[in-house]
Amino acid sequence: MPKSTSAPRVLVTGGAGFIGSHTCVALIAAGYLPVVLDSLVNSDARSLQRVACITGVEPVLVRGDVRDAAALDHVFAAHGIEAVVHLAGLKAVGESVADPLSYYDVNLAGTLALVQAMGRAGVRTLVFSSSATVYGDSQPSPIAESAPYGAVNPYGRTKAMVETVLADLTQADARWGIACLRYFNPVGAHESGLLGERPHGPPNNLMPYISQVAAGERECLVVHGDDYETIDGTGVRDYVHVMDVAEGHVAALRHAVRHSGILMTNLGTGRGASVLEVVSAFERASGRRIALRIGPRRPGDAPAYWADARSAFLAFGWRARRDLDQMCADSWRWQATNPHGFDDPAPAFTADL
Numbered sequence: 001m002p003k004s005t006s007a008p009r010v011l012v013t014g015g016a017g018f019i020g021s022h023t024c025v026a027l028i029a030a031g032y033l034p035v036v037l038d039s040l041v042n043s044d045a046r047s048l049q050r051v052a053c054i055t056g057v058e059p060v061l062v063r064g065d066v067r068d069a070a071a072l073d074h075v076f077a078a079h080g081i082e083a084v085v086h087l088a089g090l091k092a093v094g095e096s097v098a099d100p101l102s103y104y105d106v107n108l109a110g111t112l113a114l115v116q117a118m119g120r121a122g123v124r125t126l127v128f129s130s131s132a133t134v135y136g137d138s139q140p141s142p143i144a145e146s147a148p149y150g151a152v153n154p155y156g157r158t159k160a161m162v163e164t165v166l167a168d169l170t171q172a173d174a175r176w177g178i179a180c181l182r183y184f185n186p187v188g189a190h191e192s193g194l195l196g197e198r199p200h201g202p203p204n205n206l207m208p209y210i211s212q213v214a215a216g217e218r219e220c221l222v223v224h225g226d227d228y229e230t231i232d233g234t235g236v237r238d239y240v241h242v243m244d245v246a247e248g249h250v251a252a253l254r255h256a257v258r259h260s261g262i263l264m265t266n267l268g269t270g271r272g273a274s275v276l277e278v279v280s281a282f283e284r285a286s287g288r289r290i291a292l293r294i295g296p297r298r299p300g301d302a303p304a305y306w307a308d309a310r311s312a313f314l315a316f317g318w319r320a321r322r323d324l325d326q327m328c329a330d331s332w333r334w335q336a337t338n339p340h341g342f343d344d345p346a347p348a349f350t351a352d353l
């Protein structure tokens with residue numbers, strides 16, 4: 001909880017989103033004051049009211065676009081920003097294939113606009129939301145940060161390009177301290193049941209889809225293929241609790257404040273779980289049976305990948321602490337408590353931070 005209004009102010013772009021709102025909780029718990037810039041194109045401002053229910057602090061929301069230089073200059077001038085956590089972006093792989101220019105505009109040009117505004121304001125500490133999709137689908141697991149870029153879709157390429165831009169920036173100006181966090185598969189929700197993921201429309205991702213099947217919102221999970229060479233034939237991924245990811249941002253921020261240069265690091269558990277293992281864990285957590293059927297493989301899916309998770313611990317003492325059962329339990333609590341997402345009244349919760 002911030003000790004006083006002199007707490008360091010951190011600009012969190014995309015801070016009303018799934019990972020951003022959870023990151024605001026972790027930042028406040030660590031004594032920072034988040035200031036959120038978000039266009040709300042894929043989120044709900046009420047997520048920040050939920051952050052307040054959990055922490056007692058409601059982050060300031062500046063509704064705006066990360067590509068808007070004037071809006072950025074105003075935020076830095078008005079709020080005394082000392083560092084930036086940059087999560088604002090578009091993240092749907094399939095959409096990026098259909099509409100690549102929007103992804104290059106928001107994810108790449110938006111980051112360029114942000115770091116240029118940071119330079120004008122003399123703020124040179126940045127944590128960037130990267131993704132395991134920079135590795136592509138042909139790297140052997142566990143995947144270490146030394147693996148080459150191999151993105152196979154425009155979304156992953158925007159993340160790799162941003163990392164390259166940021167690396168060049170730190171080469172040109174040693175005053176910058178930057179951490180690029182390559183998240184694997186963030187899932188789950190805050191343990192309070194107050195905050196979670198609520199995708200617009202039918203979920204593309206596994207965990208929110210299973211959650212809606214358990215709640216009776218969706219009839220049946222279609223498993224995208226069960227003929228992969230994995231433990232049970234279904235796809236294997238490194239699921240990591242969103243609060244672990246959020247706390248990883250705090251640890252990375254503290255590192256970027258103290259170290260110039262750039263660090264690329266995975267945020268994952270270092271363990272893979274198959275689709276059917278996730279289904280079983282969710283059935284245990286919810287007490288609900290998940291109806292499913294086996295469908296064809298999804299184009300572009302890799303059979304299996306998970307992180308080499310050691311470097312985050314070596315660099316800034318972070319490791320994932322929450323297991324798959326807790327990811328499912330927290331997802332279910334969010335789903336069951338808020339069947340209509342933020343349209344539901346916030347349940348009572350007392351923070352024990």
Ligand code: NAD
Pocket residue numbers: 013014015016017018019020037038039040041042043044064065066067086087088089090091106110129130131132182183184185186
């Ligand atoms: P999200 O869509 O919930 O959050 C992104 C936020 O950015 C939203 O609040 C959205 O309104 C905002 N936004 C989008 N375009 C903007 C713009 N032009 N200006 C200002 N705000 C804008 O997604 P998320 O899952 O919280 O992802 C956050 C970040 O993490 C993204 O950069 C994403 O690429 C990255 N990431 C996500 C995952 C995942 O599985 N969720 C995995 C790896 C990386």
Ligand code: WQD
Pocket residue numbers: 091093131132133184185186204205206207209221222223224225234235236237275298301
């Ligand atoms: C996980 C597994 C599916 C849905 C995506 C993005 C990646 C990152 C994280 C942004 C796979 C299977 C899924 C369903 C299924 N996001 N599945 N039925 O594809 O690993 O990664 O989210 O950075 O960029 O690609 O996650 O949750 O979509 O799939 O069988 O209805 O679940 O085949 O094996 P993915 P996912």
